[in-house]
Amino acid sequence: MAQNHEIANEVLEAVGGRDNIASFAHCATRLRIMVNDKEKIDQNRVENIDKVKGAFFNSGQYQIIFGTGTVNQIYEEMEKMGLDGSSKEEVKSQAKQQGSGFQRAIRTFGDVFVPIIPVLVATGLFMGMRGLLTQPEILALFGMTKETISPNFLLYTQVLTDTAFAFLPALVAWSAFRVFGGSPVLGIILGLMLVNPALPNAYSVADGSAQALRFFDFIPVVGYQGSVIPAFVVGLLGAKLERFLRKRIPEALDLILTPFLTLLIMITLGLFAIGPIFHSLEEVVLNATTAVLNLPYGIAGIVIGGLHQIVVVTGVHHIFNLLEIQLLERTGANPFNAIITCAMAAQAAACLAVGLKTKDKKLKALALPSSFSAFLGITEPAIFGVNLRYMKPFVMGLIGGAAGGFLASLFHLAGTGMAITVLPGTLLYLNSQLPMYILCNGVAIAVGFVLTWVFGFSDKMLNEMKISGK
Incomplete structure (x- = not known):
């Protein structure tokens, strides 16, 4: 496996050299580069660099996925090579000048709401904990009932769960x-x-x-x-x-x-x-959102679960933050989270199927960790590094998301918070919904995995791509 210094040097050469880099920064999983000339980027070479899980243009930036931890080390190595890194805000500022007016508006909208999401995540977890601790079955373990819970304790939990929204x-x-x-x-x-x-x-x-x-x-x-x-x-x-x-x-x-x-x-x-x-x-926005989510026969789950990850690919998914915040503030429940969790779980399963089925060591080393990241709620490595590259796994993941979303919508599954999904998302469904949460995601995972294994991927596809030079 190549050392981080060698990887950083390969990245520098593959994106057209230091003269082609206007600025660069990193987030939790991706190296974000503003380039002077897109045509100088060797996409195939970038994607074949060791530890790279995918690369794509999004929000006016060339983003190379390395994964948590690794991206920090590659960034530091590039700085050691004499490149001056920029803050993520500076790179975003440059990126805002690119893309359509709609894309720029959505990016700005996301910039406003993303910083407050951690607080709402914590609030959702507090709601889940309160739901768990006040369940009759849990209280019975301590010889208690809802009537015997201390009013002061309930007031304390109310402070935890109500302050952010108030x-x-x-x-x-x-x-x-x-x-x-x-x-x-x-x-x-x-x-x-x-x-x-x-x-x-x-x-x-x-x-x-x-x-x-x-x-x-x-x-x-x-x-x-x-x-x-x-x-x-x-x-x-x-x-x-x-x-x-x-x-x-x-x-x-x-x-x-x-x-x-x-x-x-x-x-x-x-x-x-x-x-x-x-x-x-x-x-009006809230009523329209509620009307869509309440469509009968699980239609909302099929549509949202089947299309959500396509919206993620376009980079305008931050618009959903407003809808989720409104749902939580007014109803204390977030059915949207339940549906998109199934969409993400299905993409993770499709990526896992590729990793387990392929005999190519590099693809296996890319797909398995990417699948694990997706099960933790970060689907970009799986989508851009594996599923979209071969397309069929991505489509099979969409079908799996629609299947899981259908059940989530049919059974009115709803989280107590937002922004955490799949495995971490279980904490939002501790209020007696956990079995149903496992069932819906299990169906999404099973459909995405089986369809990808049977129809969505074979090493023949990998060989064809190598021959064509893609």
């Missing part, structure tokens, strides 16, 4: 200010103003126990607990307003006037215009 607008506005070039602390304050306890609580207004305030006899004003789109728009416009003001207010007054005017103007717009308008839009 102050969700503050998180969204903070992240939006950060992405659009404003002062994040102003975003936090604006978000907190949207959920100030002085305003009627949105949940209380929804259940009829409180009434919205009426300004000018026709503008309804409530708190925006759990709202996403109003906070996003407030953050976007607020950051741009702050930048506008800083360019025009004298430096001597900037510290006083800029935050004062930004907060005053934006909270006025947020409560009286942006909030009412975009909260209505948010309701």
Whole structure:
């Protein structure tokens, strides 16, 4: 096996040399390179470098998949060779100038929501733990019933599970200010103003126990607990307003006037215009999402489970973050997670079938670890390194995802959180749904594996690709 220094040197040569690298960075699994000329990249050579699990253009970047840990070492070796690495944010900034307007918009949307996902992951796990600990069967092991649980303990779990969603607008506005070039602390304050306890609580207004305030006899004003789109728009416009003001207010007054005017103007717009308008839009989006997920006979599972990984390939899957956050905030459940988990499990199984069936040592060494990563919820190595390269395994994985998604939709399976899937995702289904979760994913895995083994791959395909030079 080649040493990391040799691999880094091969990567450098295969992408057209150091003069062709505008900037480079890395994320958890991929080396992200901005190149000056795409035509100078030798794709076949890159894919045949030791430890490379796949390479592709996405979001304006040439991304080489190495996997967790390995990518850090390759990145360090490239820095030792005299290349100046950039931050991931700098590379993303350059990439934002490329692609269609829709792709750029989705990337920006993702940049806002991705940083707050870890908090929502933790909240989902807390919900799963509470569901597990309050199950009658678990309580019986300790000689307890739901009636004997300490109210203080339930209050403690409520703090763990409700805080992130109660102050969700503050998180969204903070992240939006950060992405659009404003002062994040102003975003936090604006978000907190949207959920100030002085305003009627949105949940209380929804259940009829409180009434919205009426300004000018026709503008309804409530708190925006759990709202996403109003906070996003407030953050976007607020950051741009702050930048506008800083360019025009004298430096001597900037510290006083800029935050004062930004907060005053934006909270006025947020409560009286942006909030009412975009909260209505948010309701439309949520109702449409719920309607699709509630389609009868498991149709939603077939469609979403069968197509989700295609959306991942296009790189615009971050749009689903909004939908999942809305589902969790309003219902406490995330049926979308259950379906896409099956889609990912099926791709993992298809990759596993390739790894076990092939006699080619390099492909086996690539497919088996990639399959394991996919079972942990990271499907890119499996998709781009193996399944898409031979195409049929990818298609068989899509069929497996549709089969598992069909059952998940039919049985109304829903997670308590988001962003973790397949094996780690079991933690979101501890509230008595675990057997069904295992069944749905088991079906997806079985279908994806068997179809790939029987119809989706043979070493003859590998040999044909070698002969054709692909």
